[in-house]
Amino acid sequence: MAWAVFVILSVLCIGSVLAMIVSRNQAHNALFLVLAFSCLGGLFGLLDAPFAAAAQVLVYAGAIMVLFLFAIMMFNLREPAPREKRRLRTLLAAILGLVLFAELAVAGWRAVAPGSASPAAPDGLAGLGRLLFTEYLYAFEITSLLILAALVGALALAGKKEGA
Amino acid sequence: MARYFWLIPLLPGASAFVLLLLGQKLSRRWVSWQACLSVFLSFALSVIGFVHLIRAGHGAGELAKTLLPWIASGSFSSAISFVFDELAAVMALVVTGVGLLIHVYSIGYMAADRNTSRYFAFLNLFTFFMLVLVLASDIVLMFVGWEGVGLCSYLLIGFWFERPAASKAGMKAFVVNRIGDAAFIIGVLFLLVTVGSSSFAAINAAPAAGLLRPGLVTLVAILLFVGATGKSAQIPLYVWLPDAMEGPTPVSALIHAATMVTAGVYMVCRLDGLFSASPAASSVVAWVGGLTAVFAATIALVQNDIKRILAYSTISQIGYMFLGCGVGAYAAGMFHLVTHAFFKSLLFLAAGSVIHALGGEQDMRRMGGLKKALPTTFPVFLVGALAIAGVPFLSGFFSKDAILTSAFAGGHYVLYALGLSGAVLTALYMFRLIYMTFYGQTRATHPAGTAPHVHESPPVMTVPLVVLAVFSALAGFAGLPVLLGEKANWIGGFLEAVLEPAAHHLALSTEVGLILAATAAALAGIAMAFVFYRKRPDLPERTARSFPGIYRLLVGKYYVDEAYDAVVVRPLVRGAETVYARFDLGVIDGALDGSAAAAASAGKGLNVLQSGLVRDYALAFLLGAILFLGVLLL
Amino acid sequence: MIPPAAFLLVAAVLFSLGVLAFFVKKDLLTQFMAVEVMLNAANLALLAMAKASGLAAGQVIVLFVITVAAAEAVIGLAIIVLIFRQRRTIRTDELKDLRG
Numbered sequence: 065m066a067w068a069v070f071v072i073l074s075v076l077c078i079g080s081v082l083a084m085i086v087s088r089n090q091a092h093n094a095l096f097l098v099l100a101f102s103c104l105g106g107l108f109g110l111l112d113a114p115f116a117a118a119a120q121v122l123v124y125a126g127a128i129m130v131l132f133l134f135a136i137m138m139f140n141l142r143e144p145a146p147r148e149k150r151r152l153r154t155l156l157a158a159i160l161g162l163v164l165f166a167e168l169a170v171a172g173w174r175a176v177a178p179g180s181a182s183p184a185a186p187d188g189l190a191g192l193g194r195l196l197f198t199e200y201l202y203a204f205e206i207t208s209l210l211i212l213a214a215l216v217g218a219l220a221l222a223g224k225k226e227g228a
Numbered sequence: 229m230a231r232y233f234w235l236i237p238l239l240p241g242a243s244a245f246v247l248l249l250l251g252q253k254l255s256r257r258w259v260s261w262q263a264c265l266s267v268f269l270s271f272a273l274s275v276i277g278f279v280h281l282i283r284a285g286h287g288a289g290e291l292a293k294t295l296l297p298w299i300a301s302g303s304f305s306s307a308i309s310f311v312f313d314e315l316a317a318v319m320a321l322v323v324t325g326v327g328l329l330i331h332v333y334s335i336g337y338m339a340a341d342r343n344t345s346r347y348f349a350f351l352n353l354f355t356f357f358m359l360v361l362v363l364a365s366d367i368v369l370m371f372v373g374w375e376g377v378g379l380c381s382y383l384l385i386g387f388w389f390e391r392p393a394a395s396k397a398g399m400k401a402f403v404v405n406r407i408g409d410a411a412f413i414i415g416v417l418f419l420l421v422t423v424g425s426s427s428f429a430a431i432n433a434a435p436a437a438g439l440l441r442p443g444l445v446t447l448v449a450i451l452l453f454v455g456a457t458g459k460s461a462q463i464p465l466y467v468w469l470p471d472a473m474e475g476p477t478p479v480s481a482l483i484h485a486a487t488m489v490t491a492g493v494y495m496v497c498r499l500d501g502l503f504s505a506s507p508a509a510s511s512v513v514a515w516v517g518g519l520t521a522v523f524a525a526t527i528a529l530v531q532n533d534i535k536r537i538l539a540y541s542t543i544s545q546i547g548y549m550f551l552g553c554g555v556g557a558y559a560a561g562m563f564h565l566v567t568h569a570f571f572k573s574l575l576f577l578a579a580g581s582v583i584h585a586l587g588g589e590q591d592m593r594r595m596g597g598l599k600k601a602l603p604t605t606f607p608v609f610l611v612g613a614l615a616i617a618g619v620p621f622l623s624g625f626f627s628k629d630a631i632l633t634s635a636f637a638g639g640h641y642v643l644y645a646l647g648l649s650g651a652v653l654t655a656l657y658m659f660r661l662i663y664m665t666f667y668g669q670t671r672a673t674h675p676a677g678t679a680p681h682v683h684e685s686p687p688v689m690t691v692p693l694v695v696l697a698v699f700s701a702l703a704g705f706a707g708l709p710v711l712l713g714e715k716a717n718w719i720g721g722f723l724e725a726v727l728e729p730a731a732h733h734l735a736l737s738t739e740v741g742l743i744l745a746a747t748a749a750a751l752a753g754i755a756m757a758f759v760f761y762r763k764r765p766d767l768p769e770r771t772a773r774s775f776p777g778i779y780r781l782l783v784g785k786y787y788v789d790e791a792y793d794a795v796v797v798r799p800l801v802r803g804a805e806t807v808y809a810r811f812d813l814g815v816i817d818g819a820l821d822g823s824a825a826a827a828a829s830a831g832k833g834l835n836v837l838q839s840g841l842v843r844d845y846a847l848a849f850l851l852g853a854i855l856f857l858g859v860l861l862l
Numbered sequence: 863m864i865p866p867a868a869f870l871l872v873a874a875v876l877f878s879l880g881v882l883a884f885f886v887k888k889d890l891l892t893q894f895m896a897v898e899v900m901l902n903a904a905n906l907a908l909l910a911m912a913k914a915s916g917l918a919a920g921q922v923i924v925l926f927v928i929t930v931a932a933a934e935a936v937i938g939l940a941i942i943v944l945i946f947r948q949r950r951t952i953r954t955d956e957l958k959d960l961r962g
Binding site: 066067070074077078081082084085090093094097100101104107108110111112113115116119120123124127128131132135136138139153154156157158160161162164165168169172173175176191192195196199200203204207210211213214215217218221222 | 863865866868870872873875877878879881883884889891894895899905906910912914919925926928934935942943
């Protein structure tokens, strides 16, 4: 049962990303990504990380992609020009991508070589919370400052000028 | 007090150092005083040392002092150490004594020049090096002095370096000397390798001790002598001396008459053990000396520049000194060195006085009738001329006679004949000079109203002249012929503490005959000069026209300079230019420019990577990440 | 039980696709989206490993990554807006000021 969900979600996710690559309309790209991220959220759930799953859907699919959509609306661009003759570069990128994939696969395979015991299940949500506020408290607080900084920065950069 | 003899070189050296550094800031007066005082103190010390040697007796009073360790390499070591023996004493007295007089004379001669501090600095520096040369206890230190005087000669010849002729003359002197020095160095290297030590004592004892095979002795001696021909202006390396007259006249007097050019003679005398051990080498020395004596005298006969005549005369007289050394009469050679120092520097300084009086004129054809106008210069000039001509009882007579008698006594009759003919020529050209300069009507040609007021020189110049004249006249009595008694040759006896004695056994009648012959030669020369240049002034012209070939050959100085230029100088210059173009410019510059160009083109090639496009940079990232991962995984 | 290896494989695929997308696309905005894809792939891998090793640290890190990615997207978009205002284009081929 879990396998079926996994396969469906994975295929959907990968498929949307492929679609994103193929499509040349930016709004379409963004929407495909929304789909992809949501599937990812599902995959997170399969990995016994409910909080991460929820955060993924809420933040990534919900907030970040919406931001992208807003930006797309602002730019109001027409269709991009037809694909140029940069075949060489695309080919090169494809090859390198394949190489990269191979390497990552090998690395991943080695990381979870069969035989390494599957230890006890993680503590769950409460455990996560505990970790956040003890071991990773410092990072937690700084991250909140980071968000504040990003907010202020964005305003400063792109906000309306005085009397503009 | 004589213990401090090692200060003799150091005092002028210190003065030179001060003048070189601070000379510009010191007053002219201070500079003159300091320069002369340092030489005077050296002279005083030399006299003290000399007296000490006399008191100590034959060879017993030798003083030695080691100042600093210098070279210590493997089994060879050389220290900076000085030695004061009879030979060194004679040289030191000449250098400091005559040097002092010339320093004083220079005060007057260079009064109008702006660069007196540089002049006196170089003069002091020269004195320092020359004294190092004569007081050195080993051949390596002597060579330091040898090179140093060469350097100072270059600096002083080219003193008025704004004149291209002076610069070129200085360069010529240095380069020609260098050729001789190359041979000298090779000789020294042979000595170091075979004898193992550079001290004169060791070298002189080496042939007897079997450290040097006869063939090697001859080779080394000849090599060293080649160096001497450069420094002392003999055939074949004499060509720089006439050109050196571009320098100030006191420089010509000091360096190119009395001291530096005699360094070669001193060296041969110092190494008398070496030269005596090789009859072949001594032969070479004597013959080169004799031939040069006559050769240079013939050229002097037709020169018109007063200083050139004296230059060729110097070359000729040094030939006599080498002739003496070559036949084994080292003391006679040294004796002539001393007397020559007196009368030649006298002649040069007096000539300087004449030139100074005429406002710079050096061509004798525009002189004449100066007898009355220069009441002090003329008599001293005459004394010098009589001395060099070998007129009896003046110094030159005794010293020249000593050499010629030794030559005859040794059976070298051809050399004797050369010497005798040289004596005739010497008297002839010297009195030609006297008559053309001082007698007759003045031939000076000046545009109306610009004739310089002909005046006698100031005392600071004439007093040294008088002193030198006195010595030129009387110094001969230090070396009277042996026929007057064994003790008569005082200087010979003095020097025999160091030098090999000359084999000298002649019948009384032969000796008297030789003396008469020498006197006759001198008088004959003077008489001929009188006829040609006083009685019948048209005769020189007619003789020249009768023998046009010979005349042109002599005036052209046997075209030696031209020959050297064509055979040696031009090919070398062309060779150097070719090497410069091919190697310096082509290879070295090419390599530099090439590597620069390579770097530039590499840069331009790599510029492709800097496209400014984010995508390309990201590609580079990716590549790097892949490689990195690959390394991690492997 | 789904082996973590499978998830890692998916993560690898997603990451490579993200790289490909970055190079294929020509406008800044879409390239930025590709970067987000890559980030997510990394998150997936992190969680897979967290499951595999039992350490909850993986999940914590993922949370932080999501948060920081959000902040980064904000700033990135602000910059893209500025570029657009200045140049009226977001096509990376035309933004070559760093050309050497």
